[in-house]
Amino acid sequence: MKNEFEWIRSIAPSKHRRASVIKGIGDDAAVIRPKVGYDIVLAVDTLVEGVHFTKNTMPLKAIGYKALAVNVSDLAAMGAEPLYYMVSIAVPKENWEQEEINEIYEGMGEAGEEYDMDLIGGDTISTSRDLVITVQVTGRVEEYRQLLRSDAETNDIVFLTGPVGMSAAGLDELLEKGKDAWGDDPFIQAHQWPIAHVEHGRFFAESGERIALNDVSDGVAHEAKEIAESSGVDLHLDWEKMPRLDLFQHVPLTKQRKWLLHGGEDFSLLGTMRASLFQQMKKQLQKKGLSLYQIGEVRPGRGNVWLKHEGTEKLLYDGGYTHF
Ligand SMILES: Nc1ncnc2c1ncn2[C@@H]1O[C@H](COP(=O)(O)OP(=O)(O)OP(=O)(O)O)[C@@H](O)[C@H]1O
Ligand SMILES: Cc1ncc(C[n+]2csc(CCOP(=O)(O)O)c2C)c(N)n1
Ligand SMILES: [Mg+2]
Ligand SMILES: [Mg+2]
Ligand SMILES: [Mg+2]
Secondary structure, eight states, rough: OHHHHHHHHSOSSSOOOOOTTEOOOHHHHHEEOOOOEEEOOOOOOOOBBBTBBOOTOHHHHHHHHHHHHHHHHHHHHHOOOOEEEEEEEEESSSOOHHHHHHHHHHHHHHHHHHTTOOEEEEEEEEESSSSSSEEEEEEEEEETTOOOOOGGGEEEEEEEEOOOHHHHHHHHHHHHHGEEEEOOHHHHHHHSSOOOHHHHHHHHHHTTTOOOEEEEEHHHHHHHHHHHHHHHHEEEEEGGGOOGGGGGGGGHHHHHHHHHHHHHOOOOEEEEEEEGGHHHHHHHHHTTTTOOEEEEEESSSSSOOOEEEEEEEEEEOOOOOOOO
């Protein structure tokens, strides 16, 4: 067992991917040199044992991988390119071995490699119970190109960059069967190894178009409401247009609705863009192997979300995951 400081040295990267890191791990704070012409984008999100994961719902490596990926997803939702991350980890005095924490870091390192980011610092503390991992990420976006929730306008179309409901479906299976559910099943994979849609975010930012964007961490209904409210418009969604896997076909409708609309942790991006842009953007994204689905439109309103389902349109309950 290494002591705190030996352990920190053992997880510190020996070199950085980004030349802009002036000082990483090993001093009172990290120092980076921002590139001229870019705005810096910052986000922080925490995963808590018992709330976001348990040892039965997530492999150790996946806990680390997901802790970084969910943060990268927030950078993607701003149109930013991921650059660096910092980690604060509170380790319970019992039930967690150093080897297990190392595995979590391995998973985080894998995500770091995937998104081309450097670990530049963090904090290590003990706690009485339940592991807590906080990851702070820094990215950059070309000046004034950031993609905001507040940019939706009447006559825009509403889009999703990928399917939703899969992570929630996987979680239900994991809560029921525990480790027996682990495997290649796409729902389990979606829950344990989420993919942040960085390429979509960058494509939208680089286009220079006005695009409102949010990542689906708390469920489509909730995220749509956030866009509607901050833009001062109404979003009209169409149930039939929601991208979903054929695997959902045999699932009862109430469950489908719960997973697809209120599930969360999907990390697809939900957004709006000018209607005339949609087909060309879809084609360009397809060339990169990326998808885009129109699921509704924006109309004048006061921040409400409507859902057309089985011929009638109703106000969509905006419930999603909430911590309080
Ligand atoms: N405790 C807090 N103190 C200060 N600002 C906060 C706090 N919690 C959230 N915020 C800010 O509120 C805004 C919304 O945060 P929120 O966490 O809901 O968004 P998100 O990270 O996209 O969603 P999620 O955490 O569900 O993935 C962000 O600007 C965030 O920085
Ligand atoms: C064991 C276990 N129970 C429940 C859930 C579901 N869950 C937890 S937080 C969250 C929303 C996103 O989090 P945040 O708002 O903090 O970004 C969801 C859908 C889970 N992942 N693991
Ligand atoms: Mg957050
Ligand atoms: Mg978000
Ligand atoms: Mg949330």
